[in-house]
Amino acid sequence: MRAVTVALRQWAPPLVLGLAFLLAWQALVVGAEIKPYLLPSPTAIGTQLALVAPLVWTSALATGANVLVGIVLGTAVAIVAAVAAARSGVVDELMSPTAAAVSVMPIVALAPVLNTMFGTTSTTPRRLIVAIVVFAPVFVTTLRGLRQVQPVHRDLMRAYAASPRQLSRLVTIPGALPYLFTGLRIASSTAVISAVVAEYFGGLQNGLGSRITSAAANSAYARAWAFVLGAIALGLVFYLATLALERAAARRTGG
Amino acid sequence: MSTPVSTTGLPPAAFALAAHAVEATGVGKVFTTRAGAVTALEDVHLTIGAGEFVALIGPSGCGKSTLLRLIADLDTPTSGELTVFGRSPRAAREAQDYGIAFQQAGLLPWRSVRANIELPLELHGVGRSGRTVRSTELLELVGLTEFAGHFPHQLSGGMQQRVAIARSLAEQPSLLLMDEPFGALDEMTRERMQTELVRICAESRAAVVFVTHSIPEAVFLADRVVVMSPRPGRIAEVVPITLTRDAAGRDEDLREDATFFAAVTRVREALHGDGHVRAARGVDVR
Amino acid sequence: MTPAPERVRRGWVRPLRRLAVGVLAGLAAAAIWELYTLLGPDAGGHLFGASLLPRAEARSMPHVWDVVARMLAPESSATGAPSVAVAMLQACWFTLRVALAGWLAGVVAGFGLAIGMQRFRLAESAVFPWVVLSQTVPLIALAPLVVGWGGKIQVGDLVWERWMSVALIASYLAFFPVAVGALRGLQSPEQAHVELFRAQAASPWRTFRSLRLPASVPYVIPALRLAAATAVVGAIVAEVSTGTKGGIGRLIIAYAQAASGDPAKPWAAIVGAALLGLVAAGLVSLLSLGLGRYRHSEVS
Numbered sequence: 001m002r003a004v005t006v007a008l009r010q011w012a013p014p015l016v017l018g019l020a021f022l023l024a025w026q027a028l029v030v031g032a033e034i035k036p037y038l039l040p041s042p043t044a045i046g047t048q049l050a051l052v053a054p055l056v057w058t059s060a061l062a063t064g065a066n067v068l069v070g071i072v073l074g075t076a077v078a079i080v081a082a083v084a085a086a087r088s089g090v091v092d093e094l095m096s097p098t099a100a101a102v103s104v105m106p107i108v109a110l111a112p113v114l115n116t117m118f119g120t121t122s123t124t125p126r127r128l129i130v131a132i133v134v135f136a137p138v139f140v141t142t143l144r145g146l147r148q149v150q151p152v153h154r155d156l157m158r159a160y161a162a163s164p165r166q167l168s169r170l171v172t173i174p175g176a177l178p179y180l181f182t183g184l185r186i187a188s189s190t191a192v193i194s195a196v197v198a199e200y201f202g203g204l205q206n207g208l209g210s211r212i213t214s215a216a217a218n219s220a221y222a223r224a225w226a227f228v229l230g231a232i233a234l235g236l237v238f239y240l241a242t243l244a245l246e247r248a249a250a251r252r253t254g255g
Numbered sequence: 256m257s258t259p260v261s262t263t264g265l266p267p268a269a270f271a272l273a274a275h276a277v278e279a280t281g282v283g284k285v286f287t288t289r290a291g292a293v294t295a296l297e298d299v300h301l302t303i304g305a306g307e308f309v310a311l312i313g314p315s316g317c318g319k320s321t322l323l324r325l326i327a328d329l330d331t332p333t334s335g336e337l338t339v340f341g342r343s344p345r346a347a348r349e350a351q352d353y354g355i356a357f358q359q360a361g362l363l364p365w366r367s368v369r370a371n372i373e374l375p376l377e378l379h380g381v382g383r384s385g386r387t388v389r390s391t392e393l394l395e396l397v398g399l400t401e402f403a404g405h406f407p408h409q410l411s412g413g414m415q416q417r418v419a420i421a422r423s424l425a426e427q428p429s430l431l432l433m434d435e436p437f438g439a440l441d442e443m444t445r446e447r448m449q450t451e452l453v454r455i456c457a458e459s460r461a462a463v464v465f466v467t468h469s470i471p472e473a474v475f476l477a478d479r480v481v482v483m484s485p486r487p488g489r490i491a492e493v494v495p496i497t498l499t500r501d502a503a504g505r506d507e508d509l510r511e512d513a514t515f516f517a518a519v520t521r522v523r524e525a526l527h528g529d530g531h532v533r534a535a536r537g538v539d540v541r
Numbered sequence: 542m543t544p545a546p547e548r549v550r551r552g553w554v555r556p557l558r559r560l561a562v563g564v565l566a567g568l569a570a571a572a573i574w575e576l577y578t579l580l581g582p583d584a585g586g587h588l589f590g591a592s593l594l595p596r597a598e599a600r601s602m603p604h605v606w607d608v609v610a611r612m613l614a615p616e617s618s619a620t621g622a623p624s625v626a627v628a629m630l631q632a633c634w635f636t637l638r639v640a641l642a643g644w645l646a647g648v649v650a651g652f653g654l655a656i657g658m659q660r661f662r663l664a665e666s667a668v669f670p671w672v673v674l675s676q677t678v679p680l681i682a683l684a685p686l687v688v689g690w691g692g693k694i695q696v697g698d699l700v701w702e703r704w705m706s707v708a709l710i711a712s713y714l715a716f717f718p719v720a721v722g723a724l725r726g727l728q729s730p731e732q733a734h735v736e737l738f739r740a741q742a743a744s745p746w747r748t749f750r751s752l753r754l755p756a757s758v759p760y761v762i763p764a765l766r767l768a769a770a771t772a773v774v775g776a777i778v779a780e781v782s783t784g785t786k787g788g789i790g791r792l793i794i795a796y797a798q799a800a801s802g803d804p805a806k807p808w809a810a811i812v813g814a815a816l817l818g819l820v821a822a823g824l825v826s827l828l829s830l831g832l833g834r835y836r837h838s839e840v841s
Contacts, residue, residue, distance in 0.1 A: 013667035097559055098566045101815075104770035104822035106777050109789075109814035112797030113807045117595035117602060152361035155329050159355045159432075160375050161348055170374070174365045189676060197778050200685070201794070213782065216685040224686055236674070 040222040049226040055211070056230040063207035064234055066123055067195045070130020071238075074191075075184060077131065078138035085139075086146040086172075095139065103136035108194055111201035126198045126207075133194045138183040145179025146172055181246040188242040192235040208234065275341070276430050276462035277303040277326055282335035284321055294487035295321045299335070301481065301490060305429065308456060308463045310477035312470065312522065318488020319466045320434050326464060327355055327432050339430065351379060353430040354423030354461075358438040360415035362407040368418050369394065369403040375425045393421040396455060413444040420452070424459055431456070431463045437472065446510070449475055470526070474498075474518045475510065482525040492525040494518070571605045578602045603805040611805035612812070625806065629792065629813040636788040637817060639704050640776040643711025644769055644821075650712070651719030651768070652761075658720075659727040659753070660745070669724070676717040684710050684775075685782040707779040707788070714775035715768035722764025726757025762829045769821040777814060789813050 022042050028034065029041035036044065049056065081099075085092040107129055114125030149172055157167050199209025208231045215224035284296040296318040303309050311319040324330045325337060328344035339347035347353065354375075362371045372393050373386040381389070394400045397417040407415055416436055423431060437445045449472060456463055467473050473480045477496055484491040496518050498509065509515055583598040595601060603611075612626040623631070654672070658665040687706050730752050738748045780790025793810040800807050 010666070013663060014670040017667040018671065093562050094566050094569070097563050101563070101819060104766070104773075105815045105818035106770075106774045108774065109777060109793050109811055112793060112800070113811060114595075116600070116797070116800050116804070116807070119596075150359075150361070152357050152359045153363065155324075155327075155357065156355070156361050157378075158329055159327055159348060159353075160378050161351065162378050166378055170378075171363065174363070197684075197774075200778060200782050202797070213685050216782075221686060228683055228686075 036221045037219065040225055044222040045225040045229065048220075048222040049229055052223060052226055056208075056227060059206065059208045059211050059227065060230045060234050062123075063192075063195050063199070063209065063231070064237070066126045066198075066207065067130055067191050067234070067238060069123075070127040070195065071134050071184070071187065071191050073127065074131035074134030074187070075138050075180075078135045078183070079142055079180065081135075082139050082142035082146060085143050092143075096143070099136045099139045102132065103140070107132050108197050108201065111198045111203070115201070115203045120203050123204060125203060126195055129198045130191045130195050134184075134187040134191050137187045137190075138180065141179045141183030141186070142176060145176030148179070149175060178246070178249040181242070181249045185239070185242040185246045188238040189235055192231070192238050196231050196234075275302050276305050276307065276339065277301065277464065278338045278341075279322075279326075280336045282322075282325065282332045282337050284318070284325060284330065285333045296325070296332075297487040297489045299488075299490055301493075303462055303464060306460055306462050308465065308476060308478045310465045310467055310473035310480045311483060312467055312473045312480055312526070313483030313488075313491075314485055314526075315468070316488070317483040317485040319483050321488065322483075323432055323434050323464055323466050327353065347430075351375070351426055352428060353432050354426065354428040355432045356416075356419045356423040356434070356436045358435040360407070360412075360419040362415055362418055362422075364407050366406075367403065368399060368405050368407070368410070371407065371418055372421045372425055374422060379426070389425060390421075393424060396424070396458070397421045397451070411444075413440050413448060416440065416448065417451070420455065424455070424461075427459065427461075429461050431459075431461045433463065433465045435466050435468065438468070445469075445472070452476060470519055470522050471510070471515075474515060474522055480522050480525075482522060491528065494522050494525055574602065575605060578604065600801065600804045603808065607805045608808045608812075611803070612809045625809045629789070629809050632787065632789040632792045632810075633813045633817045633820075636773070636776050636780065636790065637820065639708050639788065640711050640769075640772045640817075640821060643708040643713075643776060644715045644772040645712075646708065647712035647715025647768055647772065648719050648765065651716045651764075652723050654716075654720045655723035655727055656749075658724050665724070672717060672720050676721065684779045687779075703783055703785050706783065707776050707785055710779040711772040711775035714771040718764045718767040718771065719761070722760045722767075723757060726760030726764075727753045729760060730756045758832050762825070762832070765829070766822050766825045769825045770818055773814075773818050773821050777817075789817060 025039075026042050029039055040048075081091075081095050085095045110129060110132070111125060114128055115122075118124040118128075149167075153171050153175075154167075157171055162170070196207070196209040196212075199205075199207045200213055204210070205214070208227050211227045212224050212231070215221070215227060279299050279301045282296060282299040282301075283294070286293045286295055299318075299322060301309075301322075311322060313319050321330065325332050326339060326344060328348040331344075337344055340352050342350075362368075363374070366374070369390050372390045373381075376386045376389060390403075391400075394403050397420060399414060399417055399421070402410065402414065407418070410418070416439075420433075420436065423433075437448050440448060453476060463476075465473070465476055474496055475498075480494045480496060481490055482492045482494060483489065498512075498514060498518065577595075581594060581596075581602075583596060612629070613624055615622040616625050616628045654668065658668055687710055727749075734752055734756075735748070738752055743751070776788065777790040777793070779785070780788040781794055784794070785791060789810060793807070793814065796803075796806040796810045
C-alpha cells in the first residue's frame with residue numbers, strides 16, 4: 001500500500017505533465033490550424049507510426065547495430081588507453097588532453113571523409129564515429145576510477161606485501177568498474193545521437209537518420225516524426241540498458 | 256587483580272623467535288613538503304617485548320601514527336635504526352610478521368565479510384579449504400559468524416572494524432599494528448570493542464602497538480603507555496600500567512576501579528607535563 | 542602505477558607544456574596516418590563483407606602535406622577566390638556566432654528551469670524526469686523538420702529565418718547539460734549551510750545569491766563547457782540538414798562532394814570543425830577564469 005503511494009507520488013507529476021503537453025499540442029495544431037510542415041498533430045504522427053512500424057523497426061535495428069558495435073569498439077579502446085595512462089605518465093600526458101579535445105569536437109563532421117575512406121556502402125564509418133564519440137567519456141571516467149584507490153587500501157596491500165598484479169586484480173580493477181559503467185551510461189545517449197546524425201551526411205540509406213531526412217525531403221512530415229519516435233525509443237533502450245549496468249555495478253560495491 | 260606485570264601469559268615460542276618485537280634506536284623521520292622539511296619524529300628510542308601491549312598516545316602531530324607506519328614499513332625512517340623481530344621492517348613486512356588495522360576499516364566493498372577476512376591468506380597463496388577453515392575460526396572469534404556472507408556496507412561501523420581486526424589476525428601474526436582502530440566509533444561500541452580486543456589478544460598472544468588519542472583506552476588496553484609530544488614528535492614519557500593482565504580481570508568493573516583512575520591520572524599528567532615545564536621556563540625568562 | 546607528485550610549477554609553464562604535448566599528439570597522429578598510407582592496402586581491407594581497413598590510396602587518404610598545401614591554395618578557379626583556409630575560417634566564424642546565440646539561449650533557459658525546479662519541489666518532480674529523458678534521446682533528429690520553418694513563420698515584423706532554426710537546435714542541445722548541471726549545483730549546499738541561512742532568517746533570494754549560486758559554480762562550469770561543445774555539434778548538424786549557406790556544416794558537405802577530384806579539400810573543413818569545437822570550449826574556459834575561488838572541485 002505504502003509502496004503504491006510512493007510510486008504514485010513519484011510518477012504522477014511527470015505523467016500528468018506529459019499528458020497535458022500532448023493534449024495542448026493536439027489542441028494547438030487542430031485549433032490554430034497549424035500546417036503539418038510546422039508541426040503535425042500527435043494523432044497524425046500516431047497514425048503514420050502504425051503505418052510504417054515495420055520500416056521503423058528494421059531501420060532502428062540497422063542504426064542500433066551501428067551503435068552497439070561502435071560502443072563495444074570505443075569502450076575496448078578506451079579501457080586499454082586508460083590502463084596504459086594509469087601506468088605510464090607519458091601516455092597519460094598524451095592521451096588526457098587528446099580525450100579532452102575529442103570530447104569538444106564535432107566528431108560527426110568526420111562522416112563524409114570516412115565515407116570516402118571506407119566506401120559509401122559501408123557501415124564502418126558510422127560505427128567508427130560512434131566509437132570515437134564513446135571513447136572520450138569512457139576513457140576519462142575509467143582513468144579516474146583506476147586512480148581513485150583509497151590510501152587505506154593501498155597501505156593495506158603494501159602491508160600485506162601484495163604484488164602489483166595482485167593490487168590490480170584485487171583492488172584497482174574492481175574499484176574502477178563502477179566508474180567505467182558511469183562513463184558508458186554518459187556515452188550511451190551521445191552514441192545514439194551520433195549514429196542517427198551521421199546518417200545525415202550521406203552514405204548508406206538503411207537507418208533511422210536517413211529515413212527521417214528522406215521523409216522530410218518528400219514533405220511527409222508526420223512520417224518523419226514517426227521515425228523520430230523510433231530514434232527516441234532507440235535512445236531510451238541504450239540509456240536504460242547502460243543505466244541498469246551502472247546500477248548493478250554500484251550495488252556490488254555498496255555505492 | 257594483583258597479578259604483577261610480567262611475562263606470565265607468553266607462549267615459549269614468542270621468546271624463541273626474538274627477544275624483542277620492535278626495537279627502535281634514535282629513529283627520526285623528516286618529511287619533505289612544498290613548504291620545506293617537517294620533522295615528524297626525532298630520536299625515538301623504544302623497545303617492545305614479544306607479547307607486550309604498548310599504546311602510543313599524544314596530541315595530533317606528535318608522530319604516533321608515523322612511528323607505527325615506520326614499523327609497518329609503509330614509510331622509511333630518515334635516521335636511526337629500527338628492527339622488527341630482529342630484522343629490517345621491510346624484511347618483516349615481506350615475511351608477514353605483523354597484521355595491521357587502521358582507523359578506517361578499509362574493507363574492500365565488493366568482497367563479502369568472509370572474503371575480506373581471507374584477503375591476506377589469498378594474497379599469500381593459502382588454498383581455498385585452508386582459507387575457509389581459518390576464516391570460520393576468525394568469524395567466531397569476532398562474533399560475526401552469521402554475517403559471513405554480508406557485504407561491508409550492510410554492517411555497522413563497529414562490525415566493520417571487527418572484520419578488519421579479524422583480517423589483521425588472519426595469519427596469526429606475532430605483532431599487531433593498530434592505528435586508532437576504534438577512533439571513529441561511538442563511546443559505547445568503543446568500550447565493548449576494547450574488552451573484546453583484550454580477550455582476542457589474550458588468545459592470540461601477539462605483541463600489539465596501538466595508536467590512540469584516548470587516555471582511558473590506552474590505560475585499559477596497554478601494559479605500557481608511551482606518551483608522545485609534538486613538534487617535533489618525540490617520546491615524552493613511558494608510563495607502565497600495573498593493572499591485571501588477566502583477560503577475565505580486565506572487564507567493565509576495572510573501568511570504575513581506583514587503580515584504573517590512578518593510572519589515567521598518571522598518563523594525563525605525563526601528557527600535560529610538557530606544558531608545565533614550558534610555562535615555568537617562561538617565568539624564568541621574565 | 543602512481544603518477545609522480547606534482548611539483549610546483551610557475552603558472553605559465555603548465556599551459557605551455559600542455560600545448561607542446563598537444564602538438565606532439567597531433568604530430569604522432571599525422572605520422573601514423575602517413576605510415577598507413579605507405580603500408581596500407583589501396584583497396585581497403587574487407588572481412589566478412591564489411592570494410593574494416595580504410596583505402597590507403599591518395600584519393601581516400603591524402604598526405605598531410607597535401608592537405609596543408611590545399612588549405613593555402615585558392616578555393617576555386619574563379620578569379621579572386623579566397624584560399625581554402627580563409628573560406629574555412631569565414632565559415633567557422635559564421636557557425637560560431639550562430640552556435641553562440643544558441644548557447645546563450647540554451648544557458649538562459651536551462652538555468653531558469655533549474656532555478657524553478659530548485660524553488661518548487663513539484664516542478665522538479667514533474668519536469669526533471671522529462672529533462673533526463675530528453676537528454677538521453679536523439680531529439681536532434683528533429684533538425685531536418687525544425688529547419689523547414691525557415692521563411693515560413695512570421696510573428697509581427699520578425700520573420701523566422703533559417704539561421705534561427707539552426708540556433709534553435711543548437712540551443713536545444715545546449716539546454717540540457719545546463720539544466721541538469723545547474724540543478725545539481727543549486728542543490729549541492731550541505732544541509733548544515735542551508736540551516737545556517739534559515740537560522741539567520743535569510744530571504745530565499747539572499748540564500749540563493751550567497752549560498753546556492755556560489756555553490757553551483759563547480760557544477761555549472763563543466764556543464765557550460767559541455768553545452769558549448771554540443772551547441773557546435775547542433776549548429777553543424779542543423780546546417781547540414783538545411784543546407785544553410787555560409788557555415789562550416791555546409792562547407793563540410795560541399796567540400797565532400799568535391800572529394801573525388803580534390804581529395805585534400807574535405808579535410809580542410811574537418812580541421813575547421815575541430816577548431817570550432819576547441820575554440821567554443823576554450824571561450825567558456827576563459828569565461829570561468831575569474832571564478833577560481835568557487836571552483837575547488839569541479840564535477841563533470
